[in-house]
Amino acid sequence: MSTATADHHDHDDHHGPAPGLMRWVYTTNHKDIGTLYLLFALVMFFIGGGMALIIRAELFQPGLQIVDPLFFNSMTTMHALVMIFGVVMPAFVGLANWMIPMMIGGPDMALPRLNNWSFWIMPFAFAVLLSTLFMEGGGPAGGWTLYAPLSLQGGDNLAFVIFAIHFMGISSVMGSINIVATIFNMRAPGMTLMKMPLFVWTWLITAYLLIAVIPVLAGAVTMLLTDRYFDTSFFSAAGGGDPVMFQHIFWFFGHPEVYILILPAFGIISSIIPTFARKPLFGYASMVYATASIAFLSFIVWAHHMFTVGMPLAGEMFFMFATMMISVPTGVKVFNWIATMWRGSMTFETPMLFAIGFLVMFTIGGLSGLMLAITPADIQYHDTYFVVAHFHYVLVPGAIYSIMAATYYWIPKWTGNMYDEKWGKIHFWVSTVFLNVLFFPMHFVGLAGMPRRIPDYSMQFADWNAVATIGAFGFGFSQLIFVYVVYKCIKGGEKATTEVWEGADGLEWTVPSPAPYHTFETPPAIR
Amino acid sequence: MSSPSSYYIPHEAKWPIVGSIALFVFFMGFASFLNGGGWIAMALGAALLIYMMVMWFGDVIRESESGMYSKQVDVSFRMAMMWFIFSEVMFFAAFFGALFYARQFSGPWLSGAGEGGAAATNAVLWSGWDYAWPNNGPAELGGEYNKMSWFPLPIMNTMILLASGVTVTIAHHAIKEDNRQKMVKWLLATVALGFLFVACQAFEYYEAYAHLNLKMGTGIYGSTFFMLTGFHGFHVTMGAIILLFVMLRGRKGHFSATNHFAFEAAAWYWHFVDVVWLGLFIFVYIL
Numbered sequence: 035m036s037t038a039t040a041d042h043h044d045h046d047d048h049h050g051p052a053p054g055l056m057r058w059v060y061t062t063n064h065k066d067i068g069t070l071y072l073l074f075a076l077v078m079f080f081i082g083g084g085m086a087l088i089i090r091a092e093l094f095q096p097g098l099q100i101v102d103p104l105f106f107n108s109m110t111t112m113h114a115l116v117m118i119f120g121v122v123m124p125a126f127v128g129l130a131n132w133m134i135p136m137m138i139g140g141p142d143m144a145l146p147r148l149n150n151w152s153f154w155i156m157p158f159a160f161a162v163l164l165s166t167l168f169m170e171g172g173g174p175a176g177g178w179t180l181y182a183p184l185s186l187q188g189g190d191n192l193a194f195v196i197f198a199i200h201f202m203g204i205s206s207v208m209g210s211i212n213i214v215a216t217i218f219n220m221r222a223p224g225m226t227l228m229k230m231p232l233f234v235w236t237w238l239i240t241a242y243l244l245i246a247v248i249p250v251l252a253g254a255v256t257m258l259l260t261d262r263y264f265d266t267s268f269f270s271a272a273g274g275g276d277p278v279m280f281q282h283i284f285w286f287f288g289h290p291e292v293y294i295l296i297l298p299a300f301g302i303i304s305s306i307i308p309t310f311a312r313k314p315l316f317g318y319a320s321m322v323y324a325t326a327s328i329a330f331l332s333f334i335v336w337a338h339h340m341f342t343v344g345m346p347l348a349g350e351m352f353f354m355f356a357t358m359m360i361s362v363p364t365g366v367k368v369f370n371w372i373a374t375m376w377r378g379s380m381t382f383e384t385p386m387l388f389a390i391g392f393l394v395m396f397t398i399g400g401l402s403g404l405m406l407a408i409t410p411a412d413i414q415y416h417d418t419y420f421v422v423a424h425f426h427y428v429l430v431p432g433a434i435y436s437i438m439a440a441t442y443y444w445i446p447k448w449t450g451n452m453y454d455e456k457w458g459k460i461h462f463w464v465s466t467v468f469l470n471v472l473f474f475p476m477h478f479v480g481l482a483g484m485p486r487r488i489p490d491y492s493m494q495f496a497d498w499n500a501v502a503t504i505g506a507f508g509f510g511f512s513q514l515i516f517v518y519v520v521y522k523c524i525k526g527g528e529k530a531t532t533e534v535w536e537g538a539d540g541l542e543w544t545v546p547s548p549a550p551y552h553t554f555e556t557p558p559a560i561r
Numbered sequence: 562m563s564s565p566s567s568y569y570i571p572h573e574a575k576w577p578i579v580g581s582i583a584l585f586v587f588f589m590g591f592a593s594f595l596n597g598g599g600w601i602a603m604a605l606g607a608a609l610l611i612y613m614m615v616m617w618f619g620d621v622i623r624e625s626e627s628g629m630y631s632k633q634v635d636v637s638f639r640m641a642m643m644w645f646i647f648s649e650v651m652f653f654a655a656f657f658g659a660l661f662y663a664r665q666f667s668g669p670w671l672s673g674a675g676e677g678g679a680a681a682t683n684a685v686l687w688s689g690w691d692y693a694w695p696n697n698g699p700a701e702l703g704g705e706y707n708k709m710s711w712f713p714l715p716i717m718n719t720m721i722l723l724a725s726g727v728t729v730t731i732a733h734h735a736i737k738e739d740n741r742q743k744m745v746k747w748l749l750a751t752v753a754l755g756f757l758f759v760a761c762q763a764f765e766y767y768e769a770y771a772h773l774n775l776k777m778g779t780g781i782y783g784s785t786f787f788m789l790t791g792f793h794g795f796h797v798t799m800g801a802i803i804l805l806f807v808m809l810r811g812r813k814g815h816f817s818a819t820n821h822f823a824f825e826a827a828a829w830y831w832h833f834v835d836v837v838w839l840g841l842f843i844f845v846y847i848l
Contacts (some may be wrong), residue, residue, distance in 0.1 A: 052573065060573035069743035142570045144637035147617075165589075193592035201588055209646050213639040218634060220568070249648045253655025258789070263595045263779045266784035267702055268659055271686075274698030274781035275659075276667030283655055297666040346676055555567065 050551050054361050059154070061558050062146035063551060064131045069448070070153050072441075076517070078120035078160065082096025083510050085113040088443060090506035091470075092489050093499050106489035107175035108167065114178035117194075119202050120160055120297065122429070125437045126298040127209050130237045133444065134213065136549060137231045139222025140556045146213035152209035152251075159201035165463075166191035166198030166325030178450065179288070180255065181282040182269035186262050186286070193263065196255045203248045210241035210248075216292040217241075224540075224560030231540050233514030234300030239329045243290045243297070249285035254280060278343050285336035293332045296428065297325060299396075300367060303389050305540070309372050310386035311378025315441035317370040324363035324370075331360045332454065342416045343408050348411045357407040361400065368397055383535075388439035391431055391466050399427030402477065418482025419485075426473045431466075437542035445523050453523040461515040468512055472505030569629050575636055576617035583609035589768050622823075628817060633836025642826040649796070653837055660785045660844060668692040668781070671699055707773040709786060711846035714765045718758050719842050722797075723752035726835050729804070729828050739818040741811060742784065748808040751831070755801030762794045789845055796834045803827045 051057050051066065063068060088109050092100045101109070130356055131149065137548075143149045166173040171189025174180070185192060212213070217230070217238045230238075258280070260266040267273025269280045302320075308315045315321065337345060337353040345353075371393055402424040406412050415421060437462075446452050475498035484495045491499065530547040545553050587606025594600050624630065630638075650828040672692035673683030683690065687699035695708050709715070729811060737844035766787075777787045807827045810816065816824055 059578050060575055062571050062574050141568050145641060146570050147574035147577060148641070150574040151580055154577050155584070158581045162588055162592075176683075190592075193595045194589070197588035197592050201584060204584070207645075211641050211644045214644055217639045218640060219636045227697050241701065245644050245648045249652035250655045250658075253652050253659075257656075257784075258714075260594075260777070260784070260788065266788065267698060267778075268663075268784050270698070270702075271667070271671060272698050272700035273784070274668055274671065274696045275663060275701040275784065276670075278657060279662050279667060282662065283658060286655075287660070310605040342679060491597050533800065556752045 045240075060140070060150070062150055064135050064146070064149065065448075065549065065551065066145045067143075067149050067153050068128045068131030068133075069123045071131060071156075074153070074156055074198050075121050075125035075128060075437075075518075078116055078124070079513070081164075081269045082113055082116035082121055083513065085109045085116065087506060087510050089113065090503040092422040093491070094503040095500065096311050096491050096493055096496050098490055101489070103174055103489045104172055104429050107177075107487065108173035110165075111176065111178050112163075112167065112247060113175045115163060115174075116160075117429070118291070119180070119199075119308065120156075122437070123206065123432045124156055124297050126237075126240070126295075126343055126433075129233075129302070129437070129440050130213055130347075132448065133181075133542060134234055135220065136545065136553055137234050137540060138217065138220060138225050139216065139541050139554045139560065140216060140220030141389050141552065141555050142220075144219050147211045148208050149212050152205045152212065155201060155208075157204035157435060159205065162194055162201060163198035166194045169194070178548075179281075179284055180258060181284070182258060182261065182277050185258060186269070189493075192436070193259065194392075198261045199255050200252055203252045206244050206248045207315055210244040211240040211401055213237055214245070221552065222557035222560055228322070229560065231301070232304035232315065232318070232321055233298065233301030236297040236325050239325050240294050240297045243329055247287040247290045247294075250283060251291075254287065257283070274456075278340070282337065282342060285339045286333075288331070288339065289336040290332045292428075293328055295433050296424050296455075297329065299392070299433050300325060302436045302440045303392055304367075306385050306389040306439055307309075307374050307393075309443075309535050309538045310383060310389070311375045311380050313374055313378045315370065316373035316501075317366070320366055321370055324366040327363040328360060328439075331356060331363070335360065338412070341412045354407055358404065364400060368393065369452060379537075383442075384453070384462055385439045385443035387459065387462040388435045388442065391462065392435045392439065394430030395427055395435070395469075399424055399429075399432060402427065415480065417485055418420050418480040419476040419484045419486055419495070422486050423473050423476035423480055426476070428470060430473065440515075441520065445520065445546050446534045447549055448544055450530055450546075451523050451527035452530050452534075453505075453519050453527065454520065457515060457519045457522075461512065461519060464507060464512040468505045468508030470505070472502050472509050475499075475502045525541075563721055564845060568631060569624070569634050571624075576613050576620070579613045580610065581618070583607075583613050608778075618844065622810070622815070625820075627842070635820075640824070642829060645754055646829060649833065650837075653789075653792065653840075656757070656785070656789050657840065657844065660789065663781045663785065664694050668694065668696065669691070695782035695786075701780070703776055703779035703783060706775045706779045706783070708777060708782075709765070709769060709773065714768075715842060715846045718761050718765075719838065721725055721754050721758045721761070722835050725751045725758070726832060727830055728754065733824065733828055736816055736821050736824060737818055741816075744816075744824075745808055745811045746782060748804060748811060752801055752808060753804045755797060755804065755831075759794060759801065761800050762790065762797075765790075789841055789843050792840055793834065796837070800827070800831045800834050802830060841848055 051063070052060070059067060088101060088366055089106065094097075115270060131143065169189070174185065174188060174191050174195045174296075176185040176188055180195070210455070215361055217234055221230070257266070257268040268275045269277045271277070295339065304315055304321060335353055335357045337349060338357045341350055343355075402420070406415055406421065406424055442453060442458055479495045479498045482495065486489050531553050532546055533543050534547060535543070541554075541558060544558065570775045582605050584604055585606070587610060590600070590604070590606050592601025594603050617818050669692050670679045671682045671683065671687055672690050674692070690699040695839050697703050697706060728747050728751040732751060735741075735747060737741035775786065804827050810823065
């Protein structure tokens with residue numbers, strides 16, 4: 035090819051961001067796209083949180099007071115869909131966008147235009163999903179798991195919800211492919227796999243989980259669509275299909291999805307704890323192998339969500355033991371985090387507070403998970419608030435706290451300004467107190483038999499439900515502190531140094547704060 | 562081909578937002594159509610999506626032909642295509658899984674086999690129903706029907722696809738020897754075989770609906786048959802269109818012995834639909 039044309043198109047890479055609003059629409063810059071993902075997740079966090087507050091307001095007292103039951107059901111359904119697909123996943127992708135190229139010493143993501151599309155699908159996909167709330171017959175109300183035949187019996191929303199899932203799935207698969215290609219192809223010379231920060235490792239494995247299971251979800255909901263609109267009988271026993279088959283296919287996606295929502299969190303915590311303990315991470319290699327083991331095991335435990343639906347005894351035993359096996363690599367991780375802190379010179383800045391909060395409360399959620407893994411016990415706990423308490427303990431002080439920790443940890447690098455430490459700490463303590471007021475009582479009412487996803491309940495559950503609702507509003511409104519701290523940090527504040535944190539290690543702390551628009555156009559030297 | 566030293570990062574991407582709007586219009590339109598609305602929005606969305614792809618791919622082709630992509634960029638493309646195909650494999654795995662589950666578990670359970678409540682379910686709900694494959698369920702949804710035989714159309718289609726795998730490989734060797742004319746010729750054969758396959762498949766569907774009373778609504782057999790072969794047929798159509806464009810680009814003088822990733826990606830995709838078909842032929846038609 036003629037080099038003349040090549041030179042003409044070749045860009046010098048020293049330009050900054052384009053002026054005007056269209057910068058954000060057309061951008062191919064990993065930092066811009068990371069910011070867009072994070073802001074999108076923040077907006078959706080308040081939408082999903084608003085839905086949670088409607089649920090908790092209705093449950094403040096027994097009886098039906100505020101919303102009608104159908105709307106209540108669509109709130110539980112939408113709250114889950116929004117929080118999983120609209121908050122935790124995009125927030126992690128946003129962090130991956132911002133941090134992975136900097137952590138591996140690459141110039142940008144491997145496929146920048148695809149990266150732009152992965153983000154710009156999200157607002158449109160959620161417009162499709164949220165539009166169902168304004169349709170005749172309301173939004174989806176059969177639970178986020180969309181179990182057939184219940185989901186097939188709802189209103190017109192089903193087709194919209196299914197296409198919204200396809201739509202988000204396209205974004206997730208493209209985003210994951212991009213991350214895999216970036217990690218394998220964009221590392222600076224000398225950045226061997228076993229030198230990569232754990233956040234990069236955990237995201238690599240998460241990306242594989244996504245590529246493997248999102249298409250399975252797409253297949254499952256496609257079968258729902260054809261069962262509803264094209265006469266097929268995948269999930270109808272009359273036609274030789276089986277409604278339980280939907281659950282198997284769904285949870286074959288759904289269980290790895292659980293780890294999609296937590297593995298990047300493990301990577302974040304593994305970055306933060308060494309910094310504030312001022313010691314290298316204990317057992318780096320074992321962390322990598324533990325992450326890979328968790329990912330592998332996540333494919334063979336799905337039916338522990340289905341112990342009560344009917345399964346051969348051998349199946350129940352297999353899924354029980356396979357599930358309990360996950361506690362081994364997870365235990366390795368918790369042990370390593372604690373060992374990292376052992377005799378460290380610890381300080382407790384906000385990211386570290388959130389990391390330690392993660393460690394303690396995620397472990398509570400992990401232990402209640404072990405209780406749920408025991409088949410005979412689960413037959414008691416199934417579909418009670420105990421399950422709700424369990425997964426909220428792993429998702430809120432787990433996934434969400436890790437995202438908060440990551441934001442406080444890296445925001446000085448993003449904005450060039452230190453955040454307000456005092457208000458950050460207040461945010462942590464207020465959130466942590468209210469969070470436990472909100473979710474801990476759910477263990478009690480759950481063990482006592484309160485069913486989940488029902489707008490009304492028996493009188494004996496009234497006190498703890500009132501307490502939980504107070505916690506919910508406290509937790510929800512205390513997130514406004516987070517918005518305030520982030521806003522203030524973007525606007526200004528004490529200038530951040532290049533290292534930002536005294537004990538921090540990694541390539542992202544070798545570039546100035548704020549990180550230049552283009553970092554590592556020439557690969558850095560790796561020790 | 563000289564390779565630029567730095568990794569190519571485009572300044573801005575104009576087409577993704579168009580793609581998002583197109584998909585939004587398409588999905589909203591399709592969902593409305595399924596609920597009894599018109600088809601115009603759906604068609605508009607699809608048209609806009611195709612326009613977006615033409616323009617986006619056009620940009621990429623121009624950049625590639627002017628030598629802006631380094632070896633490293635090429636590796637990114639290869640990885641992306643590889644893992645995209647893997648995601649497609651997982652998509653088909655969901656439908657194969659449904660087929661195996663219906664045949665190994667839910668069918669026998671419905672007829673009373675297995676532990677637990679299966680015998681009672683059979684006795685109370687579907688008394689006297691015996692499992693056999695194929696079946697349209699204990700309620701015999703869709704009425705009397707005939708099974709789709711593996712002979713003659715499906716075995717012919719197997720031969721056609723296997724032959725197309727050979728022709729595409731010959732074309733690949735041709736471009737590696739810089740023999741453009743030979744490449745175009747054998748690609749033409751591949752595309753023709755691809756569309757011949759789709760035509761045979763369409764005729765098979767016609768046969769199923771017109772003479773065998775085999776429909777989407779023919780219980781689990783009809784469901785798995787049409788969904789598996791239908792999604793496969795859709796992928797063959799896509800693959801043939803992709804190969805057609807690769808051929809047209811070849812005629813225009815694109816590709817060289819060392820730089821023809823679009824060709825290779827299309828060939829990978831073609832082999833993928835080929836392998837899926839072999840799975841289909843064994844598990845849907847023969848066994």
